[in-house]
Amino acid sequence: MKPFTYERVTDLRAATAAVSRTGAKFISGGTNLLDLMKLEIEQPTHLVDISRLLLKQVEDLPDGGIRIGAQATNSEVAGDPRVRARYPALAEALLAGASGQLRNKASIGGNLLQRTRCSYFYDTAAACNKRTPGAGCAALRGVNRIHAILGASDACIATHPSDMAVVMSALEAQIELLEPNQSIRCVAIDDFYRLPGSAPHIETVMRPGEMITGVVLPPPPPGRQLYRKVRDRASYEFALVSVAVIIATERETITTARVAFGAVAHKPWRSIDAEAALKGRPATFATYQAAANAAMRSAAGYGHNDFKIELAKRTLCRTLADAAQIGIGRPT
Amino acid sequence: MDTVTKSPTVAISHVALTVNGQPQRLELDPRTSLLDALREHLHLTGTKKGCDHGQCGACTVLINDRRINSCLTLAVMHEHDDVVTIEGLSAAEALHPLQAAFIERDAFQCGYCTPGQICSAVGMLAEAKAGWPSHVTPDVASRQIALSDAEIRERMSGNICRCAAYPNIVAAIRDVAEETLR
Numbered sequence: 001m002k003p004f005t006y007e008r009v010t011d012l013r014a015a016t017a018a019v020s021r022t023g024a025k026f027i028s029g030g031t032n033l034l035d036l037m038k039l040e041i042e043q044p045t046h047l048v049d050i051s052r053l054l055l056k057q058v059e060d061l062p063d064g065g066i067r068i069g070a071q072a073t074n075s076e077v078a079g080d081p082r083v084r085a086r087y088p089a090l091a092e093a094l095l096a097g098a099s100g101q102l103r104n105k106a107s108i109g110g111n112l113l114q115r116t117r118c119s120y121f122y123d124t125a126a127a128c129n130k131r132t133p134g135a136g137c138a139a140l141r142g143v144n145r146i147h148a149i150l151g152a153s154d155a156c157i158a159t160h161p162s163d164m165a166v167v168m169s170a171l172e173a174q175i176e177l178l179e180p181n182q183s184i185r186c187v188a189i190d191d192f193y194r195l196p197g198s199a200p201h202i203e204t205v206m207r208p209g210e211m212i213t214g215v216v217l218p219p220p221p222p223g224r225q226l227y228r229k230v231r232d233r234a235s236y237e238f239a240l241v242s243v244a245v246i247i248a249t250e251r252e253t254i255t256t257a258r259v260a261f262g263a264v265a266h267k268p269w270r271s272i273d274a275e276a277a278l279k280g281r282p283a284t285f286a287t288y289q290a291a292a293n294a295a296m297r298s299a300a301g302y303g304h305n306d307f308k309i310e311l312a313k314r315t316l317c318r319t320l321a322d323a324a325q326i327g328i329g330r331p332t
Numbered sequence: 333m334d335t336v337t338k339s340p341t342v343a344i345s346h347v348a349l350t351v352n353g354q355p356q357r358l359e360l361d362p363r364t365s366l367l368d369a370l371r372e373h374l375h376l377t378g379t380k381k382g383c384d385h386g387q388c389g390a391c392t393v394l395i396n397d398r399r400i401n402s403c404l405t406l407a408v409m410h411e412h413d414d415v416v417t418i419e420g421l422s423a424a425e426a427l428h429p430l431q432a433a434f435i436e437r438d439a440f441q442c443g444y445c446t447p448g449q450i451c452s453a454v455g456m457l458a459e460a461k462a463g464w465p466s467h468v469t470p471d472v473a474s475r476q477i478a479l480s481d482a483e484i485r486e487r488m489s490g491n492i493c494r495c496a497a498y499p500n501i502v503a504a505i506r507d508v509a510e511e512t513l514r
Contacts, residue, residue: 001363003342003343003361003363004362004363005343005362006343006345006362006406006408008409008411027406027409029405030404030405030406030409031386031401031404031405034365034404034405034406035385035386035404038384038385047362047406049408049409051409075398075459075464078464078465078472079459079462079463079464079465081473081475084465084472084473085473088471088472088473091465091472092467092472095465095466095467095469095472096467098490099389099489099490099491100399100452100455100456100459100487100488100489100490101386101389101392101399101400101401101452101455101490102386102401102404102490104398104399104400104455105400105401105404105405234486234489235467235485235486235489236489236490
């Protein structure tokens with residue numbers, strides 16, 4: 001690990017001032033950042049510890065939504081009775097990620113900002129545009145079984161690894177950012193993350209010196225929420241494909257539909273196309289299949305990950321059927 | 333947190349924390365993980381280094397009663413925290429109920445993962461007692477947690493046992509869970 005200096009801050013103004021130093025970076029739970037620093041993929045020269053800022057609360061909002069402080073741990077949010085009752089898919093997604101020990105340390109803000117688990121990003125001997133802009137992408141013609149099928153570019157086919165962010169996307173979360181001048185701006189999660197394009201090292205729309213202070217969830221839409229994660233091991237493993245759905249039906253017609261995929265793109269992949277194919281349609285397996293086809297219309301594999309396209313379709317159909325509790329049939 | 337520059341490249345940091353009930357004050361390179369501080373500076377070698385990347389759970393300790401991986405956190409971040417390691421689970425020669433259960437159930441072969449398994453189980457039982465759900469809990473909104481074998485396995489998935497003593501680890505934890513959650 002490269003040498004760095006360390007500083008703990010206890011108020012927001014001090015945090016902003018401290019991170020303005022060249023080479024400075026915020027640290028909170030540290031479960032991803034320290035791992036990357038050990039491998040010298042991340043090399044901050046100054047660490048600003050924000051874990052003791054008073055941003056740990058989960059608060060009810062007057063409109064029926066909630067605000068989650070960025071320094072709340074993954075486990076505290078997953079265990080919060082209000083989250084479990086009103087946003088059960090968010091609790092499910094948090095509990096599907098990492099291990100008990102990691103969830104006790106990892107913060108909500110850090111979960112949003114965690115880096116990809118692309119093996120070429122982690123391998124400092126391999127070409128990676130995310131690590132070294134302009135170096136090339138070894139994953140394109142490498143072992144790319146875990147890589148993106150949507151929204152990728154010739155510069156990068158890495159995926160975003162978060163489970164939590166997938167459900168937050170379906171819930172239309174707003175990310176609350178503290179700007180260096182101490183004002184707050186909110187960004188919809190779908191706009192918060194960037195597709196790789198020609199600059200995959202720029203992953204979000206955060207500006208230098210900004211800090212995530214919280215996540216605001218609007219009141220949950222009507223309907224049943226479900227998060228399903230498909231992976232190589234039953235526990236403590238990243239997704240190959242995951243799906244968050246929220247679906248409501250009335251007399252077997254779909255009245256509300258939200259769909260977001262995980263582990264298929266550089267960002268949590270909200271599928272407006274799938275939602276349009278569901279709304280107002282009968283809750284049948286044929287409708288679910290039409291939605292799955294719509295969601296994957298622009299999908300492309302890179303060899304080893306071709307199976308993900310079919311896997312994503314089937315995972316969506318099954319999850320919609322389970323959530324709606326009708327239209328459970330067999331794929332034709 | 334005061335920082336004193338010792339050489340042009342490495343600044344030495346101070347941290348005061350409590351380890352197994354004893355106040356400790358350490359002078360450290362800020363890069364020192366909590367795991368290395370425990371093993372190399374305080375000579376508490378019960379906590380093991382396995383992968384050093386948060387993947388195996390051998391380094392699990394309790395911070396303010398919560399289980400964490402001590403390899404993935406900096407010692408300097410734990411000012412005034414209360415750390416409990418395998419050495420501090422019980423007084424003197426007495427065994428913690430989980431230590432006794434691991435012996436009774438023969439829940440290890442080489443024993444390298446065992447301190448992490450036991451510290452993790454202590455934290456896990458407290459989480460279950462607090463009503464926290466898991467990935468295998470049928471309804472996350474439910475406040476009643478029954479620690480079935482499937483629940484124990486899921487909640488302990490952050491601890492790898494290369495000898496694969498898993499059946500006996502689950503049995504040992506189940507024995508203590510029945511006492512704890514009764």
